[in-house]
Amino acid sequence: MADDDINLDALPDDELVTQMHDDLYDGLKDEITAGVDILLSRGWTPYRVLTEALVEGMRIVGVDFRDGILFVPEVLLSANAMKAGMAILKPLLAQTGAPKTGKMVIGTVKGDIHDIGKNLVAMMMEGAGFEVVDLGVNTDVDRYLAAIDEHQPDILGMSALLTTTMPYMKVVIEALKTKGIRDRIVVLVGGAPLNEEFSLSVGADAYCRDAAVAVETAKAFMARRSNQMSAG
Amino acid sequence: MLQDLLRTRDWLLADGATGTTLFAMGLTSGEAPELWNEAHPDRIRRLHQDFVSAGADIILTNSFGGTSRRLFLHNAQERVIELNRLAAQHARAVADAADHPVVVAGSVGPTGDLFAPLGALTEAEAVDIFAEQIEGLKAGGADLIWIETMSAVEEMRAAATAAARCGMDYVVTASFDTAGRTMMGITPEAMADATTSFTPAPHGIGCNCGVGASDLLVSVLGITAAKPDAIVIAKANCGIPQVRGGSIDYTGTPELMADYARLACDSGARIIGGCCGTTSEHLLAMRRALETHRRGDRPDTETLIARLGALASPPPREGATRRATRRSGA
Numbered sequence: 084m085a086d087d088d089i090n091l092d093a094l095p096d097d098e099l100v101t102q103m104h105d106d107l108y109d110g111l112k113d114e115i116t117a118g119v120d121i122l123l124s125r126g127w128t129p130y131r132v133l134t135e136a137l138v139e140g141m142r143i144v145g146v147d148f149r150d151g152i153l154f155v156p157e158v159l160l161s162a163n164a165m166k167a168g169m170a171i172l173k174p175l176l177a178q179t180g181a182p183k184t185g186k187m188v189i190g191t192v193k194g195d196i197h198d199i200g201k202n203l204v205a206m207m208m209e210g211a212g213f214e215v216v217d218l219g220v221n222t223d224v225d226r227y228l229a230a231i232d233e234h235q236p237d238i239l240g241m242s243a244l245l246t247t248t249m250p251y252m253k254v255v256i257e258a259l260k261t262k263g264i265r266d267r268i269v270v271l272v273g274g275a276p277l278n279e280e281f282s283l284s285v286g287a288d289a290y291c292r293d294a295a296v297a298v299e300t301a302k303a304f305m306a307r308r309s310n311q312m313s314a315g
Numbered sequence: 316m317l318q319d320l321l322r323t324r325d326w327l328l329a330d331g332a333t334g335t336t337l338f339a340m341g342l343t344s345g346e347a348p349e350l351w352n353e354a355h356p357d358r359i360r361r362l363h364q365d366f367v368s369a370g371a372d373i374i375l376t377n378s379f380g381g382t383s384r385r386l387f388l389h390n391a392q393e394r395v396i397e398l399n400r401l402a403a404q405h406a407r408a409v410a411d412a413a414d415h416p417v418v419v420a421g422s423v424g425p426t427g428d429l430f431a432p433l434g435a436l437t438e439a440e441a442v443d444i445f446a447e448q449i450e451g452l453k454a455g456g457a458d459l460i461w462i463e464t465m466s467a468v469e470e471m472r473a474a475a476t477a478a479a480r481c482g483m484d485y486v487v488t489a490s491f492d493t494a495g496r497t498m499m500g501i502t503p504e505a506m507a508d509a510t511t512s513f514t515p516a517p518h519g520i521g522c523n524c525g526v527g528a529s530d531l532l533v534s535v536l537g538i539t540a541a542k543p544d545a546i547v548i549a550k551a552n553c554g555i556p557q558v559r560g561g562s563i564d565y566t567g568t569p570e571l572m573a574d575y576a577r578l579a580c581d582s583g584a585r586i587i588g589g590c591c592g593t594t595s596e597h598l599l600a601m602r603r604a605l606e607t608h609r610r611g612d613r614p615d616t617e618t619l620i621a622r623l624g625a626l627a628s629p630p631p632r633e634g635a636t637r638r639a640t641r642r643s644g645a
């Protein structure tokens with residue numbers, strides 16, 4: 084039976100989180116921002132709200148999308164609701180004083196305007212304490228290079244969803260080599276048509292199957308990097 | 316011209332892949348194929364000539380991404396009319412020199428934008444955007460407009476309206492690439508219902524691109540079942556793209572595409588061609604297959620899978636539906 088009069092305030096934490104998963108599934112932006120505020124007022128850390136309420140909710144949406152039950156219109160509504168919740172959490176995540184994990188510049192490659200996946204990766208990376216500079220879509224090699232110059236990131240992330248645009252990653256990586264900065268930066272790539280073999284053949288450091296893997300991989304490279312620095 | 320040919324022939328052969336053929340000729344990733352209409356006219360004409368020599372009755376102009384929205388990605392949004400006119404002129408020149416009648420179909424692909432309310436583009440703006448491209452194709456001598464690889468009904472309608480506004484006949488095909496639907500969730504039946512009610516009506520409807528040839532023919536069966544009187548178009552990818560090392564290969568052989576052409580015919584398609592990965596060699600095999608084929612019984616999904624391979628993006632398992640949420644109550 085449809086139930087339009089759910090009082091989020093009255094729900095205990097576990098039920099509220101389940102309700103937020105439902106609300107993300109239904110793409111309800113206002114309900115998501117309300118839920119985020121309530122959990123924060125109950126003393127949840129921003130990171131816990133992000134992972135347990137939002138990211139888990141999007142994971143469920145992702146499963147039904149993959150299985151052909153949900154389609155793009157629904158997924159976009161869910162992604163927008165998540166974005167609204169994230170807008171509240173972002174400044175708080177920055178404030179909590181957690182030491183910055185590292186810095187990443189990310190963008191979808193030239194000729195490609197798919198950004199849902201890249202945005203999720205950016206949000207998750209921010210959630211995990213990375214500073215993220217998002218270049219948006221249709222990023223050509225000059226814009227990547229200029230952003231690297233300006234922000235001096237530890238990591239470069241590139242996303243591509245088209246078989247026709249993914250080879251552009253090689254163009255960017257070759258340009259990094261030409262400029263002599265390839266060794267200074269970790270290059271992570273992702274997007275549905277890619278695989279491990281492709282990422283190695285274009286000269287990236289790693290392929291990230293999804294946003295969670297992107298975070299883990301980025302952290303692993305950062306850890307390796309600080310070890311190297313203390314060793315050197 | 317298309318209608319004349321359809322009156323005298325049971326099937327017509329449309330061409331193969333534009334994009335992947337141009338990549339094989341040296342187009343690089345991120346580069347706009349439409350810019351080659353100016354930079355490499357010889358290669359564009361060779362693309363068309365190879366398909367015509369292989370027996371194509373219909374060739375599609377090199378203008379898939381020729382709207383201002385797509386050319387904007389390459390800072391060529393000011394050159395819509397010019398690039399589309401050139402695209403049509405190249406195809407026209409090859410068609411006029413052919414030893415058999417060849418239809419020049421002006422290819423119109425999606426803007427790549429999401430329509431309001433999901434995105435920013437309104438249908439009225441989209442009509443203007445498509446009309447600009449179609450004016451260019453018309454000026455270059457296209458016989459009709461070939462609206463293809465669509466996934467949203469609003470976008471199909473906008474392109475159809477634009478064609479009508481420019482006084483051009485049109486056909487429309489969609490890409491059913493996601494569990495038997497377009498990525499916006501439109502089924503073949505719903506697409507057929509929607510497009511056949513556009514005014515003026517399209518001269519053909521159907522499917523192109525998407526995933527594998529089996530998937531595409533399942534969609535064709537859906538359309539021919541829903542609209543038995545429609546002229547139905549099938550333009551399947553040459554197998555499924557596989558990422559091997561740094562390169563992308565399509566799995567289809569000429570034999571597979573020949574069998575696909577026979578099955579497309581049996582499924583009720585009147586216009587049959589290939590999409591991504593289909594070379595002139597594949598097209599020649601398709602022409603020979605069709606010439607010696609007699610339209611047979613409608614295949615079922617099992618037959619398609621047995622002869623063309625498994626579905627790349629099968630429909631959800633039986634009974635799988637949206638989760639019941641408390642608010643939707645569903």
Ligand code: B1M
Binds near residue numbers: 194198239240275
């Ligand atoms: C560190 O760096 C990293 C790390 C990890 C990274 C990473 C970067 N990037 C991604 N990851 C990873 O983490 C993410 C989160 O877990 C994951 O991201 P994903 O992006 O994989 O997953 C997202 C969460 C959800 N997935 C998506 O968002 C993509 C979904 C599908 C349906 C899709 C969508 C939504 C859209 N599309 Co398009 N679209 C399709 C897609 C088909 C499909 N079912 O996958 C695909 C990719 N599209 C396709 C096509 C063809 C197109 N699309 C186009 C347009 C669109 C829309 C605008 C309608 C819309 C995009 C909206 C937007 N703002 O992004 C056009 C292209 C425009 C352009 N120039 O880019 C157009 C060309 C349509 C046309 N015919 O004109 C197909 C590509 C086929 C191919 N062989 O290349 C496609 C596979 C559909 C199909 N035919 O099956 C991981 O891959």
